[in-house]
Amino acid sequence: MLHFQSATFYTSINDAQDLPPCSGIEEVAFAGRSNAGKSSVINTLTHRNRLAFVSKTPGRTQQINFFKLDTGQFLVDLPGYGYAKVPYSIHQHWEKLLSSYLQTRKSLKGLILIMDIRHPLKSSDIQMLEWFAPSGRAIHILLTKADKLSKQQANITLKEVSLYLKRSACSQCSVQLFSSLSAIGVEEARFVINKWFTNN
Template sequence: MTDNMDPDGKKAARIDAGRLLFAQECQFVAGAATLDMLPELPLNEVAFSGRSNVGKSSLINALTNRNTLARTSNTPGRTQQINFFDLGGRLYLVDLPGHGYAKASKEKISAWTDLVNTYLKGRAKLRRVCLLVDARHGLKVTDREVMDMLDVNAVNYQIILTKVDKTNQSDLKSVLKKIEQELAKRPAAHPEVFMTSSAKGIGIEALRAELASLAEE
């Protein structure tokens, strides 16, 4: 069967699919603070990772048109477990504890790191990791450590720049160019970088469309 839809029509269809999916009810289904608490779930998963305070919870709330689905905080390290959300019975959104700085003990941070790494390496239904990066700062050492681990374990990931409204266009272009050059050398990285602002709604529609392509039919 030949696909006769023009590029603009395909884009509109993708946008519409994303809008419809993320208009569905989204409910918290499980939280895992230890390895033995990780649930066995039937649907595809998209995980949101990133440095502490990069805006993971804000992005999840913006995608789902909710203010309180994922708890936001100005305190780095507030998310202390892996949280699973069921989106319309078609996709799980997974909010991971932030890597890097957090107001917690070394023991706790080590436990979170082991939990997150084990989840990322061995999750059969994990279709993509959205690695959030603050547009004002670009990639940091802790981001590259996560990318190295995902590359080694062949886990597909995609860079999502956050807070693009808080930087100027010249700096944003420079950060984007450096990231794209680095991604070209990484085997598990998705080549397209998404630029978003949860506060201004920038890039949310396009990211919904991208994630909808990973959902169960």
């Protein structure tokens, strides 16, 4: 198994032309709406409280951040999307950067897509799925903040999202419950990422 706690900050980029070269080193990217808890997910998976910056103001991740594991592989924190209080020019830049990265990055093994379980499958989430699904790469959805719902309601939402995926063009997607606060689904998510990195 990967040593997720070995993750260290490697670099931040704000333009696709500055991405580290694809030299056979694999990476898994994390994407999600700006208030879905993406940074908390990365910190929880790596046992690091402030590896990825957690802010009370959504939209603070404005660059692509690379975190390197001791295996040489990368966890990649993508800019949050879908938050209305950033200027339109920044929205345009993020969209171009995300689209370029997700559709052309050869070293990308898969996408961990973060959705708040109370507000899953927003239009921007669906757009992200539609951008990435044609690549044929793996997609795994984390329904975060599962502790905010009863176990019954969380499982109902999980089934609803699973059904949507099966009926859409994203049938290769998988989905699970996750909570950074109560550690629901942490080991399951680590297992998925480890499997992506070790299956060549």
